[in-house]
Amino acid sequence: MTKDVPLTPSQQRAVEVMQHARQLVQTELIGRRVWLEVFNDADRKRWHGDYANACPSADVIAMWTRARRGSEYRSIVDIAVAVGIMTPDRREWLLKEAGEEAATTPGDRPHWDRDACRLYLGKKVIRTVRGLRISARIVCILDAFEFARWTTSIDDPMPKATAKDPQILRHAVASLNENLTDIRFFGNGSGGVRWAFHPASSDG
Numbered sequence: 001m002t003k004d005v006p007l008t009p010s011q012q013r014a015v016e017v018m019q020h021a022r023q024l025v026q027t028e029l030i031g032r033r034v035w036l037e038v039f040n041d042a043d044r045k046r047w048h049g050d051y052a053n054a055c056p057s058a059d060v061i062a063m064w065t066r067a068r069r070g071s072e073y074r075s076i077v078d079i080a081v082a083v084g085i086m087t088p089d090r091r092e093w094l095l096k097e098a099g100e101e102a103a104t105t106p107g108d109r110p111h112w113d114r115d116a117c118r119l120y121l122g123k124k125v126i127r128t129v130r131g132l133r134i135s136a137r138i139v140c141i142l143d144a145f146e147f148a149r150w151t152t153s154i155d156d157p158m159p160k161a162t163a164k165d166p167q168i169l170r171h172a173v174a175s176l177n178e179n180l181t182d183i184r185f186f187g188n189g190s191g192g193v194r195w196a197f198h199p200a201s202s203d204g
Contacts, residue, residue, distance in 0.1 A: 014097035018076060021086060022061070025079040031060040037170070037186065038082045040177060043067045073098050081196060084189040088152070088196055110183060110195070112146040114139070119180075127180045137172035141185065141193055153194035166191065 007015065024030070035044065035051045046067060047054035055063045064075040077094050080086035111120045117135075119127040119142060129135045129142070137158065144157035158169055173185045173193060184198040 011097050014094050017090070018073065018094060021076050021080045024085055025076060025083070026058060026060050028058040030079065030083055031055040031058050031063065033083050034060060034064065034079060037174065038184070039067065071100065074100060082184070082186060084186060084194070109150040110145070111150075112142040114143065114146070121182050124182070126182045127176070135175075137168065138176045141172060141176055144193075145195065150195075152196070153188045153192060155190075155192040157193065169193070 032051065035054065044054070060079060061072055061075050064079050065072055068075065068078065070078070074095065077086060077091045081088055081091050109121075110126070112118075113120060114132070117129040117131060118125050119129070129138055132139050140157050140159070144154050145151075148154050156169055158172070169191075170187065173187065176185050182198060183195050185193055185195050188194040
């Protein structure tokens with residue numbers, strides 16, 4: 001936001017929201033969640049798998065900025081969305097008020113081709129699944145989203161026999177995110193799963 005021009009009421013509200021978001025994401029708890037549940041292997045390899053080196057003094061924003069390559073402002077909102085404390089719509093509003101380019105949110109929704117074991121975004125294959133039985137829990141998540149027409153969030157899709165153990169869903173989501181491009185899956189904070197568009201990280 002330009003400091004020389006008086007802020008509009010909407011921009012002032014955005015500043016307040018951002019200040020609050022900064023406080024929420026800049027904690028040890030959020031840092032570890034980002035490291036374990038959001039970052040992929042390529043992200044963690046930047047610091048040779050060493051969280052303490054990646055996030056000294058719980059500086060989650062700096063860790064994210066280095067991994068994802070963007071402004072501090074964008075990093076704050078991206079972290080908040082990734083860990084489920086901000087909605088994608090609010091993120092878009094904050095970026096707009098800051099004069100930043102809006103997030104890349106293609107009009108295409110994902111599509112799960114069960115027969116081919118491929119997940120598409122538009123015409124692009126963004127994830128290939130080894131097999132319906134071998135990757136049964138991943139398939140369960142993708143089947144549920146396809147059935148729900150790719151709404152942004154669904155309830156726990158796991159069979160009742162395994163639904164009582166949250167670690168099973170967490171591990172399934174982590175596995176689904178491996179070798180996945182363009183989108184990411186997360187816990188939705190209520191025992192279910194959500195997805196969001198996700199820009200590719202740079203290895204540079």
